[in-house]
Amino acid sequence: MQAAEGTAVRNAPDTRGLALRLRSHVVRMTHKGGSSHVGSALSMADMIAVLYGRTLRVDPKDPKWPLRDRFILSKGHAGACIYAALAERGFFPVEQLDQHYQNGSIFSGHVSHKGVPGVEFSTGSLGHGLGVGAGMAMQLRRQGHGQRVFVVLSDGECDEGSNWEAILFAGHHKLDNLVALIDYNKIQSLASVAETLALEPFADKWRAFGWAVRQIDGHDHDLLSTTLDAVPLEAGKPTVIICDTIKGKGVSFMEHAVLWHYRSPQGEEFDRAQAELAKAGEDLVTKGLGDA
Amino acid sequence: MRDAFIATLTDLAKEDPRIVLITGDLGFGVLTSFAANHADQFINAGVAEQNMTALAAGMALEGARAYTYSIANFTTLRCLEQIRNDVCYHDADVTVVSVGGGFSYGQLGMSHFATEDLAILRALPNMTVVAPSDPWQAQELARQLHARGGPVYLRLDKDKAGLPAAPEDVVLGQVREVRQGSDLVILATGAILGEALAAAETLSGEGLEARVIDVHTLKPLDAEGIVAAVTACGVVVTVEEHNILGGLGGAVAEVCMEHGARVDAFRRVGLDDCYPSIVGDQKYLRRAYGMDAEAIAGKCRDAVAQGRKRK
Numbered sequence: 093m094q095a096a097e098g099t100a101v102r103n104a105p106d107t108r109g110l111a112l113r114l115r116s117h118v119v120r121m122t123h124k125g126g127s128s129h130v131g132s133a134l135s136m137a138d139m140i141a142v143l144y145g146r147t148l149r150v151d152p153k154d155p156k157w158p159l160r161d162r163f164i165l166s167k168g169h170a171g172a173c174i175y176a177a178l179a180e181r182g183f184f185p186v187e188q189l190d191q192h193y194q195n196g197s198i199f200s201g202h203v204s205h206k207g208v209p210g211v212e213f214s215t216g217s218l219g220h221g222l223g224v225g226a227g228m229a230m231q232l233r234r235q236g237h238g239q240r241v242f243v244v245l246s247d248g249e250c251d252e253g254s255n256w257e258a259i260l261f262a263g264h265h266k267l268d269n270l271v272a273l274i275d276y277n278k279i280q281s282l283a284s285v286a287e288t289l290a291l292e293p294f295a296d297k298w299r300a301f302g303w304a305v306r307q308i309d310g311h312d313h314d315l316l317s318t319t320l321d322a323v324p325l326e327a328g329k330p331t332v333i334i335c336d337t338i339k340g341k342g343v344s345f346m347e348h349a350v351l352w353h354y355r356s357p358q359g360e361e362f363d364r365a366q367a368e369l370a371k372a373g374e375d376l377v378t379k380g381l382g383d384a
Numbered sequence: 385m386r387d388a389f390i391a392t393l394t395d396l397a398k399e400d401p402r403i404v405l406i407t408g409d410l411g412f413g414v415l416t417s418f419a420a421n422h423a424d425q426f427i428n429a430g431v432a433e434q435n436m437t438a439l440a441a442g443m444a445l446e447g448a449r450a451y452t453y454s455i456a457n458f459t460t461l462r463c464l465e466q467i468r469n470d471v472c473y474h475d476a477d478v479t480v481v482s483v484g485g486g487f488s489y490g491q492l493g494m495s496h497f498a499t500e501d502l503a504i505l506r507a508l509p510n511m512t513v514v515a516p517s518d519p520w521q522a523q524e525l526a527r528q529l530h531a532r533g534g535p536v537y538l539r540l541d542k543d544k545a546g547l548p549a550a551p552e553d554v555v556l557g558q559v560r561e562v563r564q565g566s567d568l569v570i571l572a573t574g575a576i577l578g579e580a581l582a583a584a585e586t587l588s589g590e591g592l593e594a595r596v597i598d599v600h601t602l603k604p605l606d607a608e609g610i611v612a613a614v615t616a617c618g619v620v621v622t623v624e625e626h627n628i629l630g631g632l633g634g635a636v637a638e639v640c641m642e643h644g645a646r647v648d649a650f651r652r653v654g655l656d657d658c659y660p661s662i663v664g665d666q667k668y669l670r671r672a673y674g675m676d677a678e679a680i681a682g683k684c685r686d687a688v689a690q691g692r693k694r695k
Contacts, residue, residue: 205474213445214473217465223435224470227442234424235447254466257435 107313108381109373110180111141115342116369117176117189123362125193127201131340131352133173135277135310136244139335142316143242143273144177152182155209161239162228164213166221167246167275171203174211183210219252221245222272226262229270229330240323244273248280251289256301263302268324272303272332275310277339279350298332310335343368385540385575386483388519390414392526393451397422400530402447406440408433408454410483415453437463437478441470444477444534455489456482456498456539460505471535472510479529479536480505485515485574486625487660487669488542494659498539502573503630505537506603513603514556515539517577520549521600528556541575541625543666545598557601559609565593568619568688570680571610573599573632576625579670582677587684594684605635611643618648619691621684625675628654648691651683 114137122130143163144150151157165174172192179186191197198207202216215221225243232239249255262270276294278285285291295305304325308315316335325331339353340346343365346357357365394417397403406427407415419426429436433454440450452459459482460467471478482498489496506513514529514536516522522540529536553560562577563584572580577598584594597613599606614620620640622633633652640647653675660673670676 214469217469219434220438220466220470223438223466224442224445226435227439227444228446229442230427230439231443231446231448254434254438257430257432258438261429261432261435261439 107141107145107317108376110145111138111313112342112369112373112376113180114141114173114176116366117179117186118172119343119357119362119365119369121172121176121189121192123357124190125201126356126358127172127193128354128356129169129172129201130355130357131279131346131349132167132246132275132277133170134341134343134346135337135339136170136275137173137342138311138313139244139273139275139316139337140173140177142313142320144181146317147320148242150181150210152210155183159237159239162212162225162232162241164215164221164225164241164243165203166215166243167218167249168202168215171201174203175199175208178208178210181210184208218246218249219254222255223258223261225270226258226267229262229267230265233267233269240269240271242271242273244275246280247274247276247278247285247291248288250274250291259298259301259303262330266328267330268326268328270330271323272330274332274334275337276334277337279339279348279353281353283350295334298334302329303332304329305332305334307334307336310337311341342372385516385519385522385542385544386414389481389522389526389538389540390418392523394418394421396527396530397425400449401425402449403451404443404448405451405453406436408436408452408458410454410458433458433463434466437466437480438470440478441466441474441476445474448477449530449533450478451481452478453481453483455496456484456501457495460498460501460537464504467505467535468508472508475510475535477534479534479538481538481540483540485539485541486576487666490666490669491663493663494661497660499625499627499655501537501539502602502624502626502632503634506630506635508535510535511603512536512601514601515541515574516600517545517572517575517598518547518549519544520551521554524551524554525556525600532556539574543575543578545575545578545581554600557604557606559606559613560598560600561595561613562598563594563596565595566617567592567594568621568684568691569595569597569613569617570621570623570684571597571599571613571632571636572623573602574625576623576670576675579675579677579680580623583680583684586677586681592684592688599632602632602635605639607639607643610636610639611645614640614645614647618646619687620647620649621651621653621680621687623653623675623680625670626654627657628652629657648694649687651687653680653683
């Protein structure tokens with residue numbers, strides 16, 4: 093894969109602090125909107141923080157910069173986290189996040205590109221993002237300017253057969269400018285992934301379809317950074333990074349719980365969640381790991 | 385019609401390197417020349433229509449002008465949500481080409497009958513819906529559609545109406561009068577227009593002169609042209625190789641009601657909201673399901689009789 097032309101535009105790599113800010117936004121947005129999927133947004137917050145804080149070549153001042161990397165959130169139900177990341181990255185004012193889920197708002201529960209700078213593609217129905225990402229990767233490769241396409245999928249989403257069509261296609265066509273990240277939090281809508289439709293041996297499935305595979309701790313910023321820095325992991329193969337995560341990560345009572353796929357934090361729950369995140373921010377500063 | 389369209393797309397591909405033709409593993413012998421001459425602009429996505437359509441959307445959003453290609457229901461219903469969410473919501477420049485409108489593949493069975501596609505695709509915002517009546521018309525409309533850009537649904541029949549080529553008379557989004565008359569108007573979409581014209585000749589022998597209108601563009605619908613013809617004739621018969629629900633008949637009825645056009649009688653010729661369980665060639669099935677020239681003439685007589693009572 094060719095290096096991207098032009099200047100890569102990145103933030104300082106304070107991704108841990110960014111992840112905490114994303115979590116705080118997500119808890120506030122789902123609280124204010126009375127919306128679901130807080131657990132799904134929290135589980136991928138570290139992945140998104142590293143992507144938007146370090147990896148993605150994007151320019152908030154020029155959202156349609158032709159040489160930008162493309163990012164698709166295929167698990168569109170966790171859109172609150174992407175809106176938060178875009179606001180933190182400077183695509184629009186953070187105050188606009190308060191419009192999430194409100195009457196007349198463009199900040200829909202499932203991520204939508206219309207009127208929101210920085211959102212590349214709208215999703216919400218699962219199993220769409222990877223095929224579209226493969227199409228983008230195919231066309232961008234033809235144009236030869238080195239842009240990459242990153243797609244974040246959920247684990248439950250991998251039940252959708254359309255993903256496996258795209259996985260087969262991307263492997264066959266050696267789309268090494270395509271990177272899939274799986275938020276493997278092991279919990280889907282009603283029960284665990286293992287109880288619903290077991291994905292294991294998951295990494296082997298991707299390998300068998302011709303992908304370069306890495307499975308890492310999806311909350312470890314150093315691992316996320318070094319792995320994303322190294323993509324494509326193998327020349328001539330699309331990359332998948334299976335990120336082992338915890339649903340609801342960062343708020344103790346939401347972690348590992350199916351309940352928080354749908355429940356919205358209210359009253360004391362909201363206060364406790366924000367207090368925990370604030371404490372985590374103080375700890376980061378104490379340890380010298382961030383400025384949350 | 386299919387071969388004529390591919391010939392035009394091959395010409396267009398020479399002029400426009402952004403064109404990419406993506407097939408769902410169909411087109412043996414038909415796409416061979418395109419694939420050989422434009423290898424960089426041809427992708428066989430395999431038997432995977434959802435991915436074919438998502439892929440087309442992704443490529444289109446990065447500057448390609450994508451055409452997806454398969455037999456009618458595979459390129460539409462099998463991947464409808466990809467057409468809706470990925471193509472139409474994003475206003476992506478994708479043309480969905482379906483070969484085999486209506487009973488084109490009559491011996492293959494109901495899985496291969498395209499008899500709900502027009503209604504379903506017409507309901508998608510941002511979508512242009514076109515069903516040419518002759519191969520030469522498919523070629524002309526393909527050029528006009530390419531100039532306009534997607535999202536487009538292009539339904540290609542195996543049959544042809546058999547009218548002499550007159551590309552200068554074909555304008556995307558406008559109906560075309562192909563026979564004069566003022567006792568009634570027959571509006572038809574697709575190659576079944578030929579049956580409508582044959583019915584009009586039969587009726588002429590009985591002293592009834594039918595105006596025949598080719599509605600090659602179902603969306604955007606030429607409301608002005610349709611209302612003018614309906615107003616002039618009063619008795620209206622629609623003909624489509626498609627379910628009578630939601631297609632041409634429904635569209636014409638909507639336009640007439642909304643414009644307050646005086647309609648003395650209205651009949652829809654088409655498949656009467658059922659799934660055929662028998663097979664046969666296209667002519668056979670049209671006859672069996674009441675949409676050949678004879679059946680159309682019958683519906684027209686019935687409509688005219690009702691219209692006379694009202695007048």
